[in-house]
Amino acid sequence: MRPINILLADDDPLDIIDISRQLDKQHIIYQLYEAHNGEEAIGILEEAPEPPDIALIDINMPKMNGLELLQTIRQHERWKHLKCFIITTSDEKIDRRTASALGVSGYIIKPLKLNSPASMDAFNLMIDLINLKSME
Template sequence: MQPINILLVEDDKLDVIDIKRSLDKLNIFYKLTNARNGEEAITLLNEQINTGNEGLPDVMLIDINMPKVNGFEVLEYMHQKEELKQIKRFVLTTSGDRTDKITAEKLGVSGYIIKPLKLNSPSAMDAFNLMIDLLNFKKN
């Protein structure tokens, strides 16, 4: 069985730990790569595209407020790249701002998760259920 390949774009170390704990608690078999900012995420994605899409993530969890390149800029970049359109993207943010949600939806996100992460919130459950579905798909 192959793990779900997750790229977490998050600059807060405590949030990274929280995500790992949540994935473990739900028994999700995963490989997690952490990019500490949007610039690092775009570099990783470009490297994977340049190697024939080898290792592209199945799912990305993207913080909005980060140094260097923010989450919206990462989503905009992904929106423009045909090779990246199949990646499921979820925003992780402390912002409940309606404008941010609309912007994220226009950029093709699969979900919008408000931090701190609560496993029983509808948005987090949607994200984790999708990951479980991906894991089941990879089994077959």
């Protein structure tokens, strides 16, 4: 099994630790590329020889927010099929609609207690995709 390359765009160090812990609990072998805003995430994508297997994106970040980042990803030929999951504290309907219109693979509410059915479904889908990628 190969490690899964995960781009994590989140400006909160505690959320980054929490997401890493959740991935570790699932016994996932991964390489995490951290970006603290959308601009850093674009820089990581531009420098990577291949797009990551999956992107986890917070909405509320400085410089370029998560929805702007997702829109940029979808407009770029090389990245437009990247599986992206929103992981955010925002449960606003407009954010959900915008993310959905931009082809988000799942929408997970932080903190990752996963007590809502929608967050749990999105998290399980993300784990399933990661597991499939690791077998390639």
